Amino acid sequence: MATDQLTPTRSSGTAAPAPRTRWRIDARYQPVLGTVVVLAVMLAVGGSRYENFLTGRVMANVLINNSFLVVLAVGMTFVILTGGIDLSVGAVVALSGCISAWMFTHGWSAGITIPVCVLVGTLVGLVVGVMVHVFEIQPFIATLAAMFLARGLCYLVAPESIPITDPTIVKLSQTRWGTDDGLVITPSGVIALAVVAIAFVVLHYTRFGRTVYAIGGSEQSARLMGLPVARTKVLVYVISGTCAGLGGLLFAIFSRSGYSLTGVGMELDAIAAVVIGGTLLTGGSGFVLGSVLGVAVLGLIQTIITFQGTLSSWWTKIVIGALLLVFVVLQRLLVLRRR
Amino acid sequence: MTTSPTAIPPDQPDQPGEPDRPDARDREPVVAMTGITVTFPGVKALDGVDLRLFPGEVHALMGENGAGKSTLIKALTGVYAVDAGTIVVDGTARTFAGPAQAQAAGISTVYQEVNLCDNLSVAENVMLGHEVRRAGLVDFRGTRRAAREHLRALNLDIDPASTLSSHSLAVQQLVAICRAMVVDARVLILDEPTSSLDVDEVERLFAVVRDLRGRGVAILFVSHFLEQVYAISDRMTVLRNGTLVGEYRTADLPRVELVQKMIGRSLEVLEQLEEAPKRVAAERGVQPYVQALGLGRKGSIEPFDLDVYPGEVVGLAGLLGSGRTELARLLYGADRSDVGELRVEGQPTRLRTPRAALARRIVYSSESRKTEGIIGDLTVRENIVLGLQAERGWLRRIPQRKADEVVAQYVEQLGIRPADPDAIAGNLSGGNQQKVLLARWLATQPRLLLLDEPTRGIDVGAKAEIQRLVAELAEQGMAVVFISAELEEVLRLSHRIAVMRDRRKIGELVNGDDVTTDDVVDLIASGGQDA
Numbered sequence: 001m002a003t004d005q006l007t008p009t010r011s012s013g014t015a016a017p018a019p020r021t022r023w024r025i026d027a028r029y030q031p032v033l034g035t036v037v038v039l040a041v042m043l044a045v046g047g048s049r050y051e052n053f054l055t056g057r058v059m060a061n062v063l064i065n066n067s068f069l070v071v072l073a074v075g076m077t078f079v080i081l082t083g084g085i086d087l088s089v090g091a092v093v094a095l096s097g098c099i100s101a102w103m104f105t106h107g108w109s110a111g112i113t114i115p116v117c118v119l120v121g122t123l124v125g126l127v128v129g130v131m132v133h134v135f136e137i138q139p140f141i142a143t144l145a146a147m148f149l150a151r152g153l154c155y156l157v158a159p160e161s162i163p164i165t166d167p168t169i170v171k172l173s174q175t176r177w178g179t180d181d182g183l184v185i186t187p188s189g190v191i192a193l194a195v196v197a198i199a200f201v202v203l204h205y206t207r208f209g210r211t212v213y214a215i216g217g218s219e220q221s222a223r224l225m226g227l228p229v230a231r232t233k234v235l236v237y238v239i240s241g242t243c244a245g246l247g248g249l250l251f252a253i254f255s256r257s258g259y260s261l262t263g264v265g266m267e268l269d270a271i272a273a274v275v276i277g278g279t280l281l282t283g284g285s286g287f288v289l290g291s292v293l294g295v296a297v298l299g300l301i302q303t304i305i306t307f308q309g310t311l312s313s314w315w316t317k318i319v320i321g322a323l324l325l326v327f328v329v330l331q332r333l334l335v336l337r338r339r
Numbered sequence: 340m341t342t343s344p345t346a347i348p349p350d351q352p353d354q355p356g357e358p359d360r361p362d363a364r365d366r367e368p369v370v371a372m373t374g375i376t377v378t379f380p381g382v383k384a385l386d387g388v389d390l391r392l393f394p395g396e397v398h399a400l401m402g403e404n405g406a407g408k409s410t411l412i413k414a415l416t417g418v419y420a421v422d423a424g425t426i427v428v429d430g431t432a433r434t435f436a437g438p439a440q441a442q443a444a445g446i447s448t449v450y451q452e453v454n455l456c457d458n459l460s461v462a463e464n465v466m467l468g469h470e471v472r473r474a475g476l477v478d479f480r481g482t483r484r485a486a487r488e489h490l491r492a493l494n495l496d497i498d499p500a501s502t503l504s505s506h507s508l509a510v511q512q513l514v515a516i517c518r519a520m521v522v523d524a525r526v527l528i529l530d531e532p533t534s535s536l537d538v539d540e541v542e543r544l545f546a547v548v549r550d551l552r553g554r555g556v557a558i559l560f561v562s563h564f565l566e567q568v569y570a571i572s573d574r575m576t577v578l579r580n581g582t583l584v585g586e587y588r589t590a591d592l593p594r595v596e597l598v599q600k601m602i603g604r605s606l607e608v609l610e611q612l613e614e615a616p617k618r619v620a621a622e623r624g625v626q627p628y629v630q631a632l633g634l635g636r637k638g639s640i641e642p643f644d645l646d647v648y649p650g651e652v653v654g655l656a657g658l659l660g661s662g663r664t665e666l667a668r669l670l671y672g673a674d675r676s677d678v679g680e681l682r683v684e685g686q687p688t689r690l691r692t693p694r695a696a697l698a699r700r701i702v703y704s705s706e707s708r709k710t711e712g713i714i715g716d717l718t719v720r721e722n723i724v725l726g727l728q729a730e731r732g733w734l735r736r737i738p739q740r741k742a743d744e745v746v747a748q749y750v751e752q753l754g755i756r757p758a759d760p761d762a763i764a765g766n767l768s769g770g771n772q773q774k775v776l777l778a779r780w781l782a783t784q785p786r787l788l789l790l791d792e793p794t795r796g797i798d799v800g801a802k803a804e805i806q807r808l809v810a811e812l813a814e815q816g817m818a819v820v821f822i823s824a825e826l827e828e829v830l831r832l833s834h835r836i837a838v839m840r841d842r843r844k845i846g847e848l849v850n851g852d853d854v855t856t857d858d859v860v861d862l863i864a865s866g867g868q869d870a
Contacts, residue, residue, distance in 0.1 A: 028458075028502070205476040207468065210459075214467055217456030224454045225518070226439035227468050284458035 030334055031278030032290040034327065038276075039293055042300045050307045057182025062299035064185070067192035068093065068250040069298070072270040073277070073291040074199045075243025078236040080274050081203075082215045083283030084139035086237065088128060089244035090266035091150035092121045094259070096248025098154045100169075101162035101258025110168035117252070118245040124150055125241015129234035143237075147267070154260035161259040164252060173253045188250045195243065199288045212236060216283025272320055273298055276327050297323070368427075369394050369557045370415065370446070370526055375424035377407075377414050384410040387424070388583045390576050392526055392557040397548060399572035399589065400561045403601055403659040403824070407581040408561050412528055416441040416448055428526075447519030451531035453511040455503055455518070462486035462499035465518045489517050493547050508638075509540035516547060520556075527551060528559045533567055545571050563660040564841045565594060566866060577601060594864035601658065602826070602860075625649060626685050628787050628818040629670060629701070634679035640665040642679050643844035645837060647787060652809060652819045654833030654850075656826055656859050662842035663822045664706055667789045670820065671703035672696040697730055702780040706792035706822070708769070712776045715765025719755065719775055720746045722764045726779040749778035754804060770801025777808070787818040794823060806832055826856040838862045 047054040063070070072089050079086045100117040104110075124146055131142040164170075178184030203209035211232045214222040223229045252258055277294025279286025301319045305311050370392040377385040385407045392398050400408050413419045415426060417435025425432050428444055435441040438448065455464045462483040463470075471481035486499040495513055503511060512532055519527055529548070533541045548558060548571060562568055568575065569589060577584040577600045584600045627646035635642030640662045647653050655663040668674045670681070672690030681688050683699045690696045693703070705711035714722055724742045731737065746760045753774040755767075764775055773793055780788065790809065794802045809832055813819050823829050829836060836848045838859060846862050848854055 201476065207470060207472075207477065210463060210467060210470065210477060213459060214456045214463075217458035218454070221454040221456050222467075224438050224448070224450065225467055226442045226522075284456065 028285055031280070031285070031327070031331055032287055032293070033278075034330060035276060035278050035290055035293045035297065038323070039297055039300070042297065042304065046300065046304050046307065050304075053303075053307060055182060056179075057184075058303060060178070060182065060184050060189075062296060062303055063192070064189050065254075066295050066299045067186070067188040068247040068254065069266070069269055069273060070192040070292060070295050071195050071243050071247045071250060072266065073273040073295050074195050074288055075240035075247075076267075076270045076274045077199070077277075077279055077286060077288050077291045078203070078212060079139070079240045080271070080279050080281060081212050081283055081286055082233060082236050083219070084132065084233075084236065085143065085271070085281075086128070086240045086244075087140065087143040087267050088124060088146035088150055089240060089247070089270055090263040090268070091147045091154070092124050092241060092244035093248040093251055093263035093266055094154045094261070095124075095150040095157070096120050096245045097252040097255075097258040097262050098158040098162070098260055099258070100249060100252050101164050102157045104164050104166040104169070105162055110166055113166070114168075114249060117249050118242060121241040121243070121245020121248065122238055123241070124244070125238040126234070128241065129237035132237060133230055133233045139237075151260070158258050158260055161257050164256045164258065169253055169256065173256055188253055191246070191250060195246065196288060196292055203288055208232060208235065213284055216280075216285070218284075269298065272324050275331075276320075276323055278327075278331075280331055281328070367394070368392055369429060371425075371427040372411070372415060373425050373427075375411065375414055375426070376422045377410050377419050378422050383581055385414065385581045388578060388581070389586070390415075390559075391586065392559055393574070394525065394557050395552055395555045396573045397552055397558045397560050397571050399568045399575040400559060400578070401568065401575050401597065401601055402578035402584075406578040406601070408578060409530065410581070411578070412448065412530055412559070412561070416446060416528070442522055442524075445523060445525040446528065447522060447524035447526070448528040448530065449512065449515045449519055449532055453508065453515050455511060455515055457502070457504035457511070459503060460499065461490075461497055461501055461503055461506070461514055464503050464514055465489055465499070465521060467518075469521055489521055490514075493517055493520065493550065495547070507540070509536045509543065512536065512540075512544060513547060516544075516551075520551070524556065526557045526559065528561075530561045531563070532560075533562055533564060541567060563658065565597070565864070566841065569594065595860060598658070598860050598864050602824075627682075628684060630682040630685075631670065632680045632682070634669055634676050634681055636665070636669060636674055636676050636678075639674060639842070640669065641843040643837075645844065647818045647820060649786070649818050650813055650816045651835065652813045652821050652833045654829035654836040655820060655822045655839055656829045656836050657839030657863060659824055661839040661863075662844075663839050664791055665842065666837075666839065666844070667703060667791050667820060667822060670696075670787075671701060671789055673703065694729075697726075697783065700784065700786040701789065702726070702783060702785040702787070703789040704773075704776050704780055704791060704793060706795065708772055708776060713764050713772045715763070717764055718761050719750070719764050719767070720760035722775050723749060723760075723778045723782060726783045730783050745782050746778075749782060753778055753781075753808065768801070770805070773801070773805060777805070781812075785817065787820070788812065789820045789822075791822045792824065793821075794825070794828060802828075826859050830854065830856060830859070840866060 043054065052058065072093070076086055076089065096117040099120055100113050103113040103116065128142050128146045131137045132139050172187045175187055176184045203212065211222065211227045211229070214225070214227055215229055215232060219229060251262060255262070273294035274286070274291045275281060275294070276297050277286070277290035277292070279290060298320060302316050305313060305315050368391040370390070372388070372390040375385050375388045375390070376383065388407065388411060390400070390411060400411065402408050410419060414421050417437045417440055421434065426434065428446070433444060435444065456467070459467070465486040466482050470477045471485050472478060473481065483499045490497050490499065493513070493516070495517060497506070497510060497514065503514065506514070516527070516529075532544060536544065548560070552558060560568070560572055572589045574586065575589055575592065576586045577597065579601060625648060627648045629647050631643060631645040633642040633644065643666065645653070645666070655666060657663050665674065669676050672693050672695050675691060681690060683701070688699065690699070696703070714725070720742065723746050724737055727745065728737055743760070749755070750758050750760060755771050755774045755778065764772060767775065777793070793805055806828065809819055809821060821829065821832055830850065833850050836850055836859065837844050838846045838848065840863050845866055848858065848862070
């Protein structure tokens with residue numbers, strides 16, 4: 001899977017207008033390249049130290065266990081590319097899961113419940129988008145408010161963990177396609193990959209996507225260029241919210257329950273994945289596929305620590321923290337050098 | 340390139356049908372603004388201003404800073420709402436709700452600070468919002484090809500695939516113009532496009548502008564650089580203090596007249612004030628307190644030489660935006676020089692920060708009193724001791740008694756009214772605020788005082804007092820650099836006058852009784868070549 005990921009990154013290189021004649025790599029791809037290097041090092045270290053590490057099963061599990069994070073990171077990429085931030089996604093994951101569990105226990109069918117829990121995220125995103133754009137509230141504060149709101153609503157819907165026994169969800173959580181040697185994929189994994197593919201096309205091949213980059217470059221300029229800044233800014237939060245709603249669904253499938261304490265800090269994992277994936281927090285530079293790589297890095301750290309066996313799982317956080325620091329400093333240096 | 344600056348014919352020869360009618364193109368202005376009035380809370384920014392733009396003409400909008408040029412442009416492009424007056428585009432009255440609507444009507448603007456996205460490629464910047472699409476998706480190859488064609492149409496050889504940030508500001512400016520033309524602009528507004536370009540880059544820009552003019556585009560050109568205005572424009576509209584002075588053919592309006600129209604001569608009031616303080620010839624032979632040798636900063640001010648002797652007032656004359664403030668900022672370390680040398684008392688010195696200047700007893704009183712000087716929420720006392728405190732370092736408190744002494748001394752000496760150290764500074768009149776500001780710097784006992792527009796916006800009486808004070812300070816041996824838009828004032832106070840234009844020091848006059856404002860105006864207009 002890791003080698004699969006390297007190819008699309010390169011193809012994104014030819015997709016965006018990149019100078020091919022120059023001998024050095026375009027500055028825009030340098031951060032993503034860093035991510036690829038980190039990933040390669042991790043795979044090499046893991047593969048040399050542990051047997052069975054570089055197997056389809058392990059790699060497939062990285063995707064399957066993190067499919068919800070992939071979806072969140074994709075949504076977060078849109079927001080961060082405009083120079084914003086979305087702190088509400090973790091709480092929206094919980095809210096979406098709680099609402100789905102509540103609806104299932106009250107006899108709603110999956111055909112209604114699934115769209116509803118995705119749309120809950122859309123709605124939260126819309127509210128945030130309107131707050132950010134119309135009332136010009138800092139994205140940090142607007143999404144912080146949305147985070148508390150969504151988290152609070154979770155307790156209203158589901159004070160305790162509600163198990164999900166709906167046959168559709170159960171079936172979704174148990175289905176596995178693939179070969180006997182472990183290279184399998186779940187419906188959640190397929191959904192996550194589909195989201196990545198759609199986001200890739202939207203971000204790189206539509207005017208909306210290019211406007212996202214333009215706003216991240218300079219919102220003032222984008223406005224003076226006559227681009228639809230207002231619509232685009234609201235839409236990125238709607239996209240992020242929708243992705244969070246979908247992520248909640250995937251997490252509900254993964255855990256087969258709805259619980260109000262789900263996804264505490266998950267928004268920070270998503271932000272970490274986006275940043276490690278080479279997207280600048282100041283906006284205007286980064287790629288969806290980079291964020292996928294970022295999630296892969298986070299997933300691999302966890303996997304390596306599991307393989308190691310004796311380390312506490314808190315080491316995951318320590319490594320992520322260190323990595324994040326390194327990446328942010330590197331990004332800063334790149335930006336400074338470009339000036 | 341094709342037309343020499345002085346030989347712009349009254350009518351362009353590329354209209355063979357009506358070669359002998361001097362006002363042929365006057366029949367059909369593409370934009371006609373009449374009686375435009377724009378008010379901001381408490382201020383009339385524009386009062387009944389007219390502007391006409393004709394196809395195939397470069398129209399210069401002239402006026403000092405604050406004359407209302409930017410406001411007029413923003414009124415045209417829909418950034419500001421118009422309180423009175425009409426805007427007729429192509430014969431129909433229009434009001435635009437914003438730049439996007441104006442653009443749709445064929446009016447594009449290129450701003451002074453390039454408004455493009457430097458994280459994207461040149462092609463994307465040119466085509467953003469107008470990308471070539473196939474089946475709803477952006478076709479990058481096609482977009483690049485289209486961008487290349489648009490760039491070629493302006494004879495620009497820029498790789499569309501390169502990142503915008505990899506190009507100089509000049510090239511970015513050209514890309515911005517190219518972008519403006521993608522939307523088929525018939526009116527192109529260039530707001531100070533040349534302010535950060537060097538001579539060759541300006542020529543390149545002008546080649547493009549002339550080409551567009553040849554294609555029938557109406558161009559509105561705003562610039563402080565007289566040379567450039569005369570080189571490129573066919574017609575000009577002059578504004579002063581938000582009112583219309585007039586519309587002229589560039590060829591019919593000599594520079595001296597233009598400068599006089601821009602400055603206005605309504606300032607004779609002060610002439611009747613008390614007789615100018617006696618100018619004491621500066622003691623020559625002593626060492627200058629500061630000496631600038633080829634000091635300059637790219638994009639801010641060209642290298643200049645300047646000596647300021649103790650006991651001497653050096654006036655900086657020039658239009659607003661001619662580089663006077665920039666010069667002062669270099670002497671104060673608010674901007675860092677990138678070429679040349681600064682000597683303080685003969686010692687080569689690099690002033691990296693205002694603090695370093697302060698340590699050498701150089702102080703600068705800013706022209707924007709409200710935003711960079713007085714802290715309106717603090718009392719007069721607090722405002723005055725700020726400078727002293729900054730000099731001592733924040734950890735060493737000034738004893739209350741000493742502070743009171745200093746404050747009382749300056750309140751009395753400068754005649755600050757009300758003479759109440761506890762009054763809130765923001766409530767004082769402009770003139771008294773200026774005196775508080777002066778007191779703050781005088782309390783640090785400077786050797787060089789840089790005064791930037793100390794008399795702007797204050798009443799005649801306070802003005803006279805401040806002038807008297809400046810003269811006294813110089814008599815006591817302080818070196819003073821005095822910046823003012825009012826030539827009479829500069830002439831009355833200064834021992835020497837450095838004349839600035841287009842961010843360059845173009846000459847120096849030793850002041851004497853025979854030197855008049857006309858000499859200075861002539862020098863500004865001629866650019867120092869024949870002075």
